[in-house]
Amino acid sequence: MLQESNKYSPLRVIDHDRGRLEPGQLGVVLAPTGTGKTTCLVQIGLDHLIHGRRVAHVALDLSVDRVRDWYDEGLKELADVWAPLDFTIENRIDMERRRHIFSYQQYRFSADHFGRQLDLMATHQEFRPEVVIVDGFDFGVATKHDVAGLKAMAGERRATLWVAAATHGRPVDGRLPAPVDAFADLIDAALCIDVDDQGARLTVLRDLTGKSGHTAQLDPRTLLLRA
Numbered sequence: 001m002l003q004e005s006n007k008y009s010p011l012r013v014i015d016h017d018r019g020r021l022e023p024g025q026l027g028v029v030l031a032p033t034g035t036g037k038t039t040c041l042v043q044i045g046l047d048h049l050i051h052g053r054r055v056a057h058v059a060l061d062l063s064v065d066r067v068r069d070w071y072d073e074g075l076k077e078l079a080d081v082w083a084p085l086d087f088t089i090e091n092r093i094d095m096e097r098r099r100h101i102f103s104y105q106q107y108r109f110s111a112d113h114f115g116r117q118l119d120l121m122a123t124h125q126e127f128r129p130e131v132v133i134v135d136g137f138d139f140g141v142a143t144k145h146d147v148a149g150l151k152a153m154a155g156e157r158r159a160t161l162w163v164a165a166a167t168h169g170r171p172v173d174g175r176l177p178a179p180v181d182a183f184a185d186l187i188d189a190a191l192c193i194d195v196d197d198q199g200a201r202l203t204v205l206r207d208l209t210g211k212s213g214h215t216a217q218l219d220p221r222t223l224l225l226r227a
Helices: 035-049 065-083 089-097 113-122 144-156 181-188
Strands: 026-031 055-060 099-104 131-135 162-164 188-196 197-207 216-219
Touching: 026 035, 026 144, 026 181, 035 055, 035 065, 035 131, 035 162, 035 188, 055 065, 065 099, 089 099, 099 113, 113 144, 131 144, 144 162, 144 181
Parallel strands: 026 162, 026 188, 055 099, 055 131, 131 162
Antiparallel strands: 188 197, 197 216
16 A cells, blocks of 8 residues: 555546545546546546555446456556556555456446445445446436435445546536536536547546646546656
């Protein structure tokens, strides 16, 4: 477990003066389909894991093996640029013990069912995540009841919540793009990935202070913050 802050993590754009998510709060990673939402969520998961926290990663319509490969690749990429990260077999095993990956088909996933699964794991495996990540959640068909249920499920178990959202185009004037704009009152933090010929950027559309507009450059391949 490291005490030093991971300066390459996407979370650095909202941590410190902008605040860290608290249990029951929702952060969303926004981008059009195919522009790095899963990679960004994995880096968020890794940031928590290397600092000793427990992570539950829910993959909708993705296999556990594929998501595990993403974590392995992300950890190697982070170790290549960040000297304090001690990439030993022992540390890797420790992180894997604190991470559980769950795979659901989109139409079978619900906050209630997943919450019950976490309760069983808490009872029988003593696994209580401090961070819940949901990748593949479809805001286009979700209701406010669905999203509020996810937040409540995480909050009741003292976990923060990060969810990826596919968007229709880029945000305009710092506003949340469709279809996520319909859930604006439920979203506590929002990060937007933008990739074009000029490179890759991560823009804060909402942080815990109510501010927006801060932008950081990303490595277009790894989506790690540039040092």
